[in-house]
Amino acid sequence: MTASSSGPSGPSGPGAPLSAQERGVLALERRSWPGPGAKERAIREELGLSPVRYYQxxxxxxxxRRALEEDPVxxxxxxxxxxxxRGRR
Structure with missing residues (x-):
């Protein structure tokens, strides 16, 4: 992998569609959560990611820009x- 192939648009390149994992992250963010721990549990079970990696x-x-086009709201x-x-810090 070259330095130019990594970055905000991911290793697939700026013209590539979002991966299934990236779509899954956006889908989880669209949902509401009943209480503490439910979202972290879903991150692990549905995406197979640690919460730290998920938030990264x-x-x-x-x-x-591809994520913005996929789910602007x-x-x-x-x-x-x-x-x-960031403004509160």
Whole structure:
């Protein structure tokens, strides 16, 4: 893998569609959660990821134009949340 093939648009390249895993991350973010631990459990069971890796992927997706095209409502909502958190720090 070259340095130019990695980045916000992922190793597949800027023109490639989102992977099934990336779509799964966005799908999990569209859902509401009944209580603490439910989301983390779903991350492990449905995606086979640790919560830390999940949030790393999610953060990268928020900067990926393909994710914005795939699910603009979710991506824009999460971008606003991220910016609000950064503003409080």
């Amino acid at each position: 992927l999610l953060n990268a997706l928020l900067d990926d 979710t991506v824009n909502r999460l971008r606003r949340v991220r910016e609000a958190r």
